[in-house]
Amino acid sequence: MKELQKGEYYGDHYQKVDLGGMILTDTAYTHSKVDWHYHQNPYFTYILEGQLFEANKKESYTLGAGSLLFHNWDDAHYNIKPPGYTRGFHIELNKEWFLKYDLGQDGLEGSINLKNPLVKRKMNSIFMETKISDDHSPMSIEMLLVEVFGLMEGQQQNQKPPNWVRKLQELIMEEGVDSSLGNLAAQLQIHPVHLSREFGRYFGTSFGNYVRLLKVNKAFNMMVSTKLSMTEICYECGFSDQSHFISNFKRVYQMTPSKMLGKISRR
Incomplete structure (x- = not known):
């Protein structure tokens, strides 16, 4: 089984940023299939465009734009890329980087499928910093990544939440939630007060x-992966x-969607 060395990925790199303890790459996948392999270092894979199928010895994933995985050192896996263009961002x-920040890796074995929108917000901001690439970007990237691992640690501690948490995640992700607190609590079969008190604990x-x-x-991912207009993205999301789209986007990413789009173009 092949071991990929530091900074080595299958595909063509649009950009590679080496910050010593970390390497960040913006990569177009070019292989229809990559046989079993593992990487010398742990890393994140964030799918920006297209699709990718990935399987390890325990799980398999069909990944689309916005999918985020963390792979540890011992994570042997293979990939299949469907026809079409696929682009990924790796960190x-x-x-030594983990030792530098006194970050343990207990509970981070194999692959972890990260769905928390707070984590993805940080990942999007890291990706943006590689495109801004000014004197402040290296420190910003380091700080954001430390925050990512803090959120991941919290996720691991809550990896067996109550059933209502999983059900609510599914409701929000798949159907959206447009009802009163009482109706939502009734759907989840819990008391409204309990839902109110416990939501922040499990959702951060x-x-x-x-x-x-x-x-x-979702808007960020669509801006990267589609050619829809801002108006179409606004209503699709x-x-x-x-006005609400621009103000919410700016509140999260400190710039307007149009300005953001200019920074995250493919090349």
Whole structure:
């Protein structure tokens, strides 16, 4: 089985940023299939455009734009790319980086499918920093990545949440939630007070912010992966009008969608 060395990925790199303890790459996948292999260092794979099928010895994933995986050192896997264009963003970290920030890796074995919109917000901001690429970007990337691992640690601690948490995640992700607190609690078969008190514990933020982040992150991914107009993206992501879309996007990413689009273009 092949071991890929530091900064080595199958495909063509649009950009490679080496910050010593970490390497960040913006890559177009060019192989229809990559046989079993593993990487020398742990890393993130964030699919920006297209699709990718990945399987390890325990699980398999069909990944689309916005999918985010973390792979540890011992994670042997293979990939199949469907026909069409697929683009991914990788962040590879060496062992010294984890020691530098006193970050343990307990519970981070194999692959982890990261769905938390707070984590994806940080990942989008890291990707943006590689495109801004000014004197402040390296420190910003380091700080954002440390925050990512803090959120991941919290996710691992809550990896066996109550059934209502999983059901609510599915409701928000698949159907959206447009009802009163009482109706939502009834759907989940829990008391409204319990839902109100416990939501932040399992979701890491308020209900409104969680839903807004899902919408804004979806817009970010569509800006990278589609050629839809801003108006089409606005309504596809569930915003009532362009004004709400722009204000929410700017609140999260500190710039307008149009300015963002200019920074995250393919090359």
